[in-house]
Amino acid sequence: MIPVVTPVEMAAIDASAPEPLDVLIERAGRAVAAAAIDLLGGTYGRVVNVVVGKGNNGADGRVAARRLEARGVKVRVIDAAMRPPVLRRSDLVIDAAYGTGFRGEWIAPEVGDALVLAVDIPSGVDALTGEAGAGVLPADRTITFQALKPGLLLGDGARLAGHIDVADIGLDVSGASQHQVTVDDVAEWWPTRAIDAHKWNGAVKVIGGSPEMPGAAVLASTAAARAGGSLVSLSAPGVTVATPPEIVQRHVAADDFSADALVDIHRFGALVIGPGLGRADEVLMATRACISDATVPVVIDGDGLFASAWSAEGPAPLLRDRELATVLTPHDGEFGVLTGSPPGADRVASVRAAAADLGCTLLLKGQTTIVASPPEAEADPLGGHVWFVTNGDQRLATAGSGDVLAGMIGSALAMGLDADKAAAASAWLHADAANRTPADGLLASDIVDAIPAAIGAIR
Ligand SMILES: NC(=O)C1=CN([C@@H]2O[C@H](COP(=O)(O)OP(=O)(O)OC[C@H]3O[C@@H](n4cnc5c(N)ncnc54)[C@H](O)[C@@H]3O)[C@@H](O)[C@H]2O)[C@@H](O)CC1
Ligand SMILES: Nc1ncnc2c1ncn2[C@@H]1O[C@H](COP(=O)(O)OP(=O)(O)O)[C@@H](O)[C@H]1O
Ligand SMILES: [K+]
Numbered sequence: 001m002i003p004v005v006t007p008v009e010m011a012a013i014d015a016s017a018p019e020p021l022d023v024l025i026e027r028a029g030r031a032v033a034a035a036a037i038d039l040l041g042g043t044y045g046r047v048v049n050v051v052v053g054k055g056n057n058g059a060d061g062r063v064a065a066r067r068l069e070a071r072g073v074k075v076r077v078i079d080a081a082m083r084p085p086v087l088r089r090s091d092l093v094i095d096a097a098y099g100t101g102f103r104g105e106w107i108a109p110e111v112g113d114a115l116v117l118a119v120d121i122p123s124g125v126d127a128l129t130g131e132a133g134a135g136v137l138p139a140d141r142t143i144t145f146q147a148l149k150p151g152l153l154l155g156d157g158a159r160l161a162g163h164i165d166v167a168d169i170g171l172d173v174s175g176a177s178q179h180q181v182t183v184d185d186v187a188e189w190w191p192t193r194a195i196d197a198h199k200w201n202g203a204v205k206v207i208g209g210s211p212e213m214p215g216a217a218v219l220a221s222t223a224a225a226r227a228g229g230s231l232v233s234l235s236a237p238g239v240t241v242a243t244p245p246e247i248v249q250r251h252v253a254a255d256d257f258s259a260d261a262l263v264d265i266h267r268f269g270a271l272v273i274g275p276g277l278g279r280a281d282e283v284l285m286a287t288r289a290c291i292s293d294a295t296v297p298v299v300i301d302g303d304g305l306f307a308s309a310w311s312a313e314g315p316a317p318l319l320r321d322r323e324l325a326t327v328l329t330p331h332d333g334e335f336g337v338l339t340g341s342p343p344g345a346d347r348v349a350s351v352r353a354a355a356a357d358l359g360c361t362l363l364l365k366g367q368t369t370i371v372a373s374p375p376e377a378e379a380d381p382l383g384g385h386v387w388f389v390t391n392g393d394q395r396l397a398t399a400g401s402g403d404v405l406a407g408m409i410g411s412a413l414a415m416g417l418d419a420d421k422a423a424a425a426s427a428w429l430h431a432d433a434a435n436r437t438p439a440d441g442l443l444a445s446d447i448v449d450a451i452p453a454a455i456g457a458i459r
Helices: 007-015 021-040 056-070 155-160 183-189 214-226 281-293 303-309 316-320 332-339 347-358 401-414 419-435 444-458
Strands: 002-004 047-052 074-079 092-096 115-119 141-145 163-167 178-180 204-207 232-235 270-273 298-300 326-328 361-364 369-372 386-389
Touching (some): 021 056, 021 092, 021 115, 021 141, 056 092, 281 303, 316 347, 326 419, 332 347, 347 361, 369 419, 386 419, 401 419
Parallel strands (some): 047 092, 092 115, 115 141, 204 232, 270 298, 326 361
Antiparallel strands (some): 002 178, 361 369
């Protein structure tokens, strides 16, 4: 896992560092110079433009400039405030105009075909939110210090940062409450089956689908089975769905189905509820009853989220009353249904606040997936842990892909993973499975088929 800290947290970490700022700046500048030489493939005859601002980001750039000059590189230092609209030709531009202290607007100069190395974050990107104006110079590489910043992982920032390296400059970020998930984390977390396992160890119940939307139930249940669910039972209210033969179907009525659907729930490790259920009043009512009565960890997705919020009191009373883990998997629209408004510019703060308010693990979908746990202590209202999952791409934006993710999380919960790790590891594997498919023409069921290869690769 790679720590992620906000600009405010970084300033506090910096302030409590045992070493003076100029030592940290020297280390940062040295790391930038090393990355520059790596990008340049040498120093002889190379020309580098370094754009420096008046803050510490600029100071990092000046140290790098001095070091590169000492190595024989021809270096031009350009004050950000006095920049010309177009820089003279160079092999590389080091963008050290602004870092975490950026506010307002920034129009970078034109740099021709030079490579671009951003110091800490591409200048002009909001290090908290990832928001950026049109004038930001896209970087080939960003060298950031000690920890990632949320703005490198979210929105425009993720696109503009290029390849990201994290340089150790001797700061202590061990208290970070946010981390990016890596392949090593998933390999460590994802359960393996015991040698004496039987099919009821890790069984998943799915309540989803409807006469109008049977496909969502097929995707969620087959994904649960492919991800390790040893026995997957599907109840699709009012309809028998065409599933692979391995999915056990338990028929339930189109209304008032909660008692029938949950009759043997104690045998299952987790329940996935919502994909494709639809929004008829009687379905929403029965879905709420299932959520409240399920004596297992639950993943609530799609129409299940709508059902949770379908009350004059909102979703909090139903969800807070649950004693076992609950994972909510909204996209931005469903997040709005759950909380009354879509996520704000600071997506992490929005997800943390919702997780705290609802007492659930919350997975917010999007280009970057954010998972937040509810806080452990009441005194720490926004204190839950946060995971960023960044390995997916736009291939995942296809109908049914979220149903697949819900099934995978159900499987992870049934195998005993903690809710936050179940959600984060599933999102990582879901993206990795999609990355194994062709770049165009992806069907959600292709993700299901690629799940075993994705899991196999972490073993
Ligand atoms: N512990 C740390 O966090 C360390 C941080 N370092 C560097 O320090 C940077 C943060 O330094 P600072 O807090 O000085 O912030 P910046 O260097 O990002 O810039 C702050 C200065 O630029 C001005 N400014 C901001 N936006 C502007 C705009 N649009 N137009 C004109 N002026 C603008 C501000 O008023 C302020 O004077 C980090 O990004 C990193 O590069 C390193 O030097 C080493 C240690
Ligand atoms: N541009 C993108 N880059 C990476 N992942 C994406 C992108 N767009 C969507 N996703 C992911 O794809 C999935 C879509 O889920 P969802 O919107 O619920 O789809 P559906 O309702 O059709 O099943 C989520 O896991 C989401 O994080
Ligand atoms: K910068």
